[in-house]
Amino acid sequence: MKTLLILGAGGHGKVVADCALETGLYHKVAFLDDDAAKVGEIVIDYPVIGKLCNFEKLKGEYDEAFVAIGNNRLRVELVDKLNRFGYNVPCLIHPFSFVSKFSVIECGTVVLAGAVINAGTRVGRGSIINTCSSVDHDCLLSKGVHISPGARVGGTVTVGDYSWICLGSSIANNVHIGENSIIAAGAAVIKDIDNNVLAAGVPAVTKKRLRQ
Numbered sequence: 001m002k003t004l005l006i007l008g009a010g011g012h013g014k015v016v017a018d019c020a021l022e023t024g025l026y027h028k029v030a031f032l033d034d035d036a037a038k039v040g041e042i043v044i045d046y047p048v049i050g051k052l053c054n055f056e057k058l059k060g061e062y063d064e065a066f067v068a069i070g071n072n073r074l075r076v077e078l079v080d081k082l083n084r085f086g087y088n089v090p091c092l093i094h095p096f097s098f099v100s101k102f103s104v105i106e107c108g109t110v111v112l113a114g115a116v117i118n119a120g121t122r123v124g125r126g127s128i129i130n131t132c133s134s135v136d137h138d139c140l141l142s143k144g145v146h147i148s149p150g151a152r153v154g155g156t157v158t159v160g161d162y163s164w165i166c167l168g169s170s171i172a173n174n175v176h177i178g179e180n181s182i183i184a185a186g187a188a189v190i191k192d193i194d195n196n197v198l199a200a201g202v203p204a205v206t207k208k209r210l211r212q
């Protein structure tokens with residue numbers, strides 16, 4: 001059994017800790033968070049022991065470290081820092097998810113309860129495959145992608161760096177979603193989506209451009 005340091009003690013941090021414990025691989029977790037009010041508190045039975053930057057001085061005290069922060073770009077930056085610093089950054093797969101043995105999940109990615117990842121799909125580092133979402137066959141999700149609860153991604157879809165597929169949206173097969181874009185909750189995407197845009201509606205259309 002291993003120990004796990006989790007960067008981020010918010011709602012997503014709780015879910016990540018729960019997932020890690022459910023795997024049966026960890027017997028102890030602790031959190032780091034930059035919210036001063038959280039430091040010293042207990043979050044689902046486990047302590048918040050310092051600020052995010054404290055991961056450096058804790059090296060050697062935990063077997064592995066994981067980033068549980070919702071901001072897609074920041075999450076990947078921290079995964080990369082942990083890797084450079086020599087931490088082992090796992091991928092966390094909830095035991096009640098299905099991840100095809102013919103898929104590849106890169107480090108720092110969490111696959112939560114009820115999620116499905118089908119054969120031939122690759123999920124980049126620092127991604128979130130959230131509760132009861134699905135990513136079908138032969139998809140390529142780049143780094144820092146968040147597939148929110150209940151979202152459905154058809155086969156052979158590509159999603160660029162840091163894009164956020166919101167709650168309950170559906171992405172038709174063969175579509176390309178650009179980098180740093182947001183697909184709003186409940187959208188149905190049937191055509192390619194540019195980089196740096198918010199798309200919403202059924203069928204989804206570009207609503208606004210986002211800062212890069």
Ligand SMILES: CC(=O)SCCNC(=O)CCNC(=O)[C@H](O)C(C)(C)COP(=O)(O)OP(=O)(O)OC[C@H]1O[C@@H](n2cnc3c(N)ncnc32)[C@H](O)[C@@H]1OP(=O)(O)O
Binds near residue numbers: 130182207
């Ligand atoms: C476990 C967890 O909780 S994980 C987190 C899950 N959370 C989510 O998935 C977030 C869901 N939230 C959304 O989808 C929100 O609508 C967001 C994040 C996309 C809104 O983003 P914002 O940048 O604030 O969008 P904003 O409010 O400026 O809307 C821009 C336009 O898009 C439209 N729009 C935004 N969201 C939607 C939507 N879901 N459906 C239809 N239209 C929408 C707005 O009406 C507006 O249209 P208009 O310009 O014609 O008036």
